[in-house]
Amino acid sequence: MxxxxxxxxxxxxxxAAVTVLDHLDFEVPxxxxxxxVGPSGAGKSTLAQCINLLERPTSGAVVVxxxxxxxxxxxxxxxxxxxxGTVFQSSSLLSRRTAAENIAxxxxxxxxxxxxxxxxxxxxxxxxxxxxxxxxxxxxxxGGQAQRVGIxxxxxxxxxxxxxxEATSGLDPDTTRSVVGLIRQLRNDLDLTVxxxxxxxxxxxxxxxxxxRLDHGRIVEQGDLVELLTSHDSLLGRSLQPRRGHAGPExxxxxxxxxxxxxxxxxxxxxxxxxxxGAVVHLLGASVETVHGVNTGSATxxxxxDDDARVRGALARYGLSGTPDGGxxxxxxxxxxxxxxxxxxx
Amino acid sequence: xxxxxxxxxxxxxxxxxxxxxxAYGETLTMVxxxxxVVLVIGAPLGVLLHNVAPGGLYERPALxxxxxxxxxxxxxxxxxxxxxxIVPFTRFITxxxxxxxxxxxxxxxxxxxxxxxxxxxxxxxxxxxxxxxxRAAGGSNLQIMRTAQFSxxxxxxxxxxxxxxxxxxxxxxxxxxxxxxxIGYVAVTYGYQRFDNTVMLATIVILVVTVALVQIVGDRLVxxxxxxxxxxxx
Ligand SMILES: Nc1ncnc2c1ncn2[C@@H]1O[C@H](COP(=O)(O)OP(=O)(O)OP(=O)(O)O)[C@@H](O)[C@H]1O
Ligand SMILES: [Mg+2]
Numbered sequence: 262m263x264x265x266x267x268x269x270x271x272x273x274x275x276x277a278a279v280t281v282l283d284h285l286d287f288e289v290p291x292x293x294x295x296x297x298v299g300p301s302g303a304g305k306s307t308l309a310q311c312i313n314l315l316e317r318p319t320s321g322a323v324v325v326x327x328x329x330x331x332x333x334x335x336x337x338x339x340x341x342x343x344x345x346g347t348v349f350q351s352s353s354l355l356s357r358r359t360a361a362e363n364i365a366x367x368x369x370x371x372x373x374x375x376x377x378x379x380x381x382x383x384x385x386x387x388x389x390x391x392x393x394x395x396x397x398x399x400x401x402x403x404g405g406q407a408q409r410v411g412i413x414x415x416x417x418x419x420x421x422x423x424x425x426x427e428a429t430s431g432l433d434p435d436t437t438r439s440v441v442g443l444i445r446q447l448r449n450d451l452d453l454t455v456x457x458x459x460x461x462x463x464x465x466x467x468x469x470x471x472x473x474r475l476d477h478g479r480i481v482e483q484g485d486l487v488e489l490l491t492s493h494d495s496l497l498g499r500s501l502q503p504r505r506g507h508a509g510p511e512x513x514x515x516x517x518x519x520x521x522x523x524x525x526x527x528x529x530x531x532x533x534x535x536x537x538x539g540a541v542v543h544l545l546g547a548s549v550e551t552v553h554g555v556n557t558g559s560a561t562x563x564x565x566x567d568d569d570a571r572v573r574g575a576l577a578r579y580g581l582s583g584t585p586d587g588g589x590x591x592x593x594x595x596x597x598x599x600x601x602x603x604x605x606x607x
Numbered sequence: 608x609x610x611x612x613x614x615x616x617x618x619x620x621x622x623x624x625x626x627x628x629x630a631y632g633e634t635l636t637m638v639x640x641x642x643x644v645v646l647v648i649g650a651p652l653g654v655l656l657h658n659v660a661p662g663g664l665y666e667r668p669a670l671x672x673x674x675x676x677x678x679x680x681x682x683x684x685x686x687x688x689x690x691x692x693i694v695p696f697t698r699f700i701t702x703x704x705x706x707x708x709x710x711x712x713x714x715x716x717x718x719x720x721x722x723x724x725x726x727x728x729x730x731x732x733x734x735x736x737x738x739x740x741x742r743a744a745g746g747s748n749l750q751i752m753r754t755a756q757f758s759x760x761x762x763x764x765x766x767x768x769x770x771x772x773x774x775x776x777x778x779x780x781x782x783x784x785x786x787x788x789x790i791g792y793v794a795v796t797y798g799y800q801r802f803d804n805t806v807m808l809a810t811i812v813i814l815v816v817t818v819a820l821v822q823i824v825g826d827r828l829v830x831x832x833x834x835x836x837x838x839x840x841x
Contacts, residue, residue: 313743315742350736353736417744
């Protein structure tokens with residue numbers, strides 16, 4: 262369990278002082294994966310560095326598993342840090358050490374005997390699926406493999422907390438998926454509390470239990486991932502939705518943007534909705550996925566009906582909500598707004 | 608020039624080894640002693656300099672500025688001047704101001720200043736994220752300096768060391784002029800002052816071959832300590 266209370270971090274002094282974290286409150290329950298998103302420069306990395314005390318907070322409390330860390334002297338801090346595993350952005354491996362030697366680093370610092378270290382490293386390599394790469398140097402590893410080594414190293418001292426700052430940045434989507442899968446697996450097996458910092462919304466949907474949005478040094482919005490995804494009046498929820506282009510409407514239809522607004526939208530809703538409405542319905546675009554067992558997503562429909570209230574009502578029956586786009590002008594306006602929201606959060 | 612046009616009575620070829628080998632031994636001794644001193648003092652000093660700099664593990668900007676200044680002074684004086692300027696200090700340490708012992712003192716001072724910068728520069732080229740990784744892994748400052756800073760910088764330090772050894776061979780030749788002996792002394796007394804072309808040529812060949820060998824060994828070591836270079840050649 263991680264609990265940050267009134268956490269403030271100011272860099273510099275006097276006129277040059279910049280307050281990056283501003284009385285921030287944040288809590289991650291044991292065994293949960295909390296994603297933290299926010300625009301570049303919002304203070305995400307600073308937040309991570311305050312949790313493992315690589316940076317000392319200016320004021321406020323950092324409580325990890327009941328222990329207040331921010332006031333500890335450096336030596337005690339070093340011990341506390343051993344209970345927090347940190348996964349860095351890619352290319353954080355020591356270049357002159359093999360995968361196994363990199364994983365052994367925290368054990369070496371702790372003074373574990375070489376025999377014990379070897380056994381633990383073998384176990385960790387196995388856990389991250391890289392037993393055959395023990396003797397490989399970082400330059401011989403793919404980005405995904407290097408991240409797995411980084412994760413194994415973070416877990417070397419059996420921490421209860423895992424911090425990941427942009428751990429999947431720069432990885433291709435398939436590799437990201439497998440690294441994220443590994444993190445969820447490890448969380449399940451080891452009951453880890455995970456703070457996962459990223460700017461990739463696709464990754465958030467794959468990894469997170471809860472999502473928090475950091476902006477201007479504070480957590481401005483947070484919630485359960487599924488709840489956010491099914492509540493489209495939330496800025497965070499909307500920015501979590503993938504937005505792709507869609508086909509243009511045909512003559513005689515209007516474009517509607519339809520979102521999954523509940524956790525039990527039936528799979529055959531288009532057919533049923535079309536039947537209920539008794540009007541022509543074109544599918545122009547859709548993005549639907551299952552997140553933690555719940556169908557979420559959105560669809561763009563071309564609907565040949567004029568009565569907005571009736572369309573809304575028919576949609577609501579299946580846990581959907583819809584907004585019509587007047588003409589092409591306002592439609593592109595909506596896309597622009599959506600893009601702006603995305604940019605803001607990414 | 609005139610020496611080339613009007614050759615004098617040169618040392619016979621047969622006598623060259625007797626003249627050059629002891630001198631070469633003296634050069635190697637001088638450079639060897641100096642390099643040992645330089646490594647022992649310069650390496651920790653370089654690591655210290657890097658870590659008292661802003662952003663280092665023991666941030667002390669004032670101390671960094673002072674150290675950096677002293678080193679810059681040591682680096683900026685031409686070796687001949689430095690050697691002459693510190694004669695009293697040399698005599699205080701060694702009791703003499705001629706010979707190998709006397710040469711080792713100014714050479715070591717110049718060498719330490721040189722090597723400290725090399726180490727500082729090499730450490731600077733290690734990504735700062737490595738230090739963060741090591742701190743997060745629970746390393747003490749000493750452990751971090753050893754495993755995340757110095758160890759990562761080893762190939763760069765060896766590359767710098769190669770340059771340094773070559774510079775020290777050159778300094779030893781300059782020190783030869785204060786009677787420190789060595790190849791440089793022979794080159795100056797026979798080749799320069801007596802226009803002995805044979806000796807001059809021989810010393811040049813010896814120096815060129817030595818420097819080339821040092822460079823080859825240095826390059827090999829750099830390759831050997833860089834996994835990527837070592838393994839990709841095969
Ligand atoms: N050591 C430092 N000294 C001074 N200012 C800093 C320092 N570290 C970060 N900052 C400032 O703090 C702010 C937040 O930086 P931070 O790295 O936490 O952002 P971030 O949310 O991680 O951004 P990104 O998504 O680009 O990684 C930035 O304005 C940055 O300039
Ligand atoms: Mg960052």
